[in-house]
Amino acid sequence: MTGREIPEEYLAGYDKILAEAADTGRRLTRDELEERRALGEQAAEAGHTLRALVSAYLSATREHWPARARGAVAGSGSASGSGSGSGSVGMSSGTDRVLAAVEQAVDALAEGYERAQRLAVRQEVADRREFIDDLLHGRSDLGRLAQRAERFGLLLSHAHAVAAAEGDRSYDDTHPVTRRVDQAVSARFGNRSILIATKDGRLVCIAPGDQTDVLTYFAKQAHAATDGGRVAIGRPQPGAGGIVHSYEEALTALDLALRMGIDEPLLRAADLLVFPVLARDRQAMADLVRSTLGPLQNARGGAVPLLDTLTAYFDSGCVSAEAARRLSLSVRALTYRLERIHKLTGSNPADPMHRYTLQTAVIGARLLDWPSQAF
Numbered sequence: 001m002t003g004r005e006i007p008e009e010y011l012a013g014y015d016k017i018l019a020e021a022a023d024t025g026r027r028l029t030r031d032e033l034e035e036r037r038a039l040g041e042q043a044a045e046a047g048h049t050l051r052a053l054v055s056a057y058l059s060a061t062r063e064h065w066p067a068r069a070r071g072a073v074a075g076s077g078s079a080s081g082s083g084s085g086s087g088s089v090g091m092s093s094g095t096d097r098v099l100a101a102v103e104q105a106v107d108a109l110a111e112g113y114e115r116a117q118r119l120a121v122r123q124e125v126a127d128r129r130e131f132i133d134d135l136l137h138g139r140s141d142l143g144r145l146a147q148r149a150e151r152f153g154l155l156l157s158h159a160h161a162v163a164a165a166e167g168d169r170s171y172d173d174t175h176p177v178t179r180r181v182d183q184a185v186s187a188r189f190g191n192r193s194i195l196i197a198t199k200d201g202r203l204v205c206i207a208p209g210d211q212t213d214v215l216t217y218f219a220k221q222a223h224a225a226t227d228g229g230r231v232a233i234g235r236p237q238p239g240a241g242g243i244v245h246s247y248e249e250a251l252t253a254l255d256l257a258l259r260m261g262i263d264e265p266l267l268r269a270a271d272l273l274v275f276p277v278l279a280r281d282r283q284a285m286a287d288l289v290r291s292t293l294g295p296l297q298n299a300r301g302g303a304v305p306l307l308d309t310l311t312a313y314f315d316s317g318c319v320s321a322e323a324a325r326r327l328s329l330s331v332r333a334l335t336y337r338l339e340r341i342h343k344l345t346g347s348n349p350a351d352p353m354h355r356y357t358l359q360t361a362v363i364g365a366r367l368l369d370w371p372s373q374a375f
Contacts, residue, residue: 167227209238
């Protein structure tokens with residue numbers, strides 16, 4: 001767009017300002033400056049570029065250059081032949097007055113234009129934040145949410161999956177870690193209907209459900225950027241409600257990893273479905289833990305050392321040597337602990353018939369934070 005394409009309404013009163021500046025040497029009044037700022041804001045809101053606006057003002061300056069200043073320029077030519085410096089002084093004075101007015105007007109225009117842009121950016125950030133909150137909480141009307149989603153590149157009629165990453169600190173949309181991960185994913189995949197944001201201090205990536213490579217790459221970048229943070233990926237789910245479901249699965253996976261002591265940097269909700277199933281009936285699980293593992297509290301030192309023994313034993317595939325290594329024990333000491341567990345509970349960890357009940361009870365104890373949490 002050229003300066004000539006800027007509507008005349010953005011130049012209203014400018015010729016009068018130039019004429020009066022040349023005639024009296026006055027500067028723009030406070031009202032005139034605010035008027036130029038307002039015109040700059042309006043131009044920005046209308047979609048005109050700042051370059052086109054400034055170009056229009058420079059063209060108008062040339063077109064409406066005051067006669068007094070123009071006369072001073074002409075006078076300087078004849079005065080130079082007579083050796084007089086008065087014409088030159090007149091030219092300098094008239095030109096300086098007009099240029100000072102031009103500088104003030106253009107500066108006010110640019111200030112108003114930039115003010116409008118800042119307001120637009122803040123509004124865009126606020127709208128995006130509100131959309132993310134509504135999307136991940138599912139508390140907005142689904143039809144309206146779908147319309148808003150298109151503005152941010154998401155088609156909620158498709159299935160989406162959500163990845164959530166957490167580190168040792170809280171992240172927001174302006175954090176350098178967030179920008180670094182966003183830039184890395186955008187550079188790799190471009191415009192693929194991907195949305196990266198933050199929620200409750202975590203990094204979040206929403207991507208089409210069939211683009212698992214996007215979420216895997218996000219997980220890799222987030223793990224590195226957060227200095228070893230953990231990432232969980234929910235299962236692909238259809239519709240706006242599916243995004244909420246997938247996000248909640250990712251959060252559940254992160255919580256399970258903490259409770260169960262899972263050290264894997266990448267967790268997939270699909271691989272951890274057994275744990276929510278086991279925890280669904282909390283009362284039944286509590287009864288199992290209490291009846292199966294409760295007797296361990298009668299051991300010298302309490303239940304925790306023996307519970308840790310069972311955890312290491314099952315996690316190592318019931319291989320005594322590996323379990324002993326994980327606990328920094330001798331195989332003999334480990335065997336003694338397993339015998340002690342058998343005697344207290346009546347269940348033998350080495351017996352396949354007893355193993356399933358014991359292992360399920362151990363998982364339940366970790367899920368319910370037993371014996372730290374009494375029930």
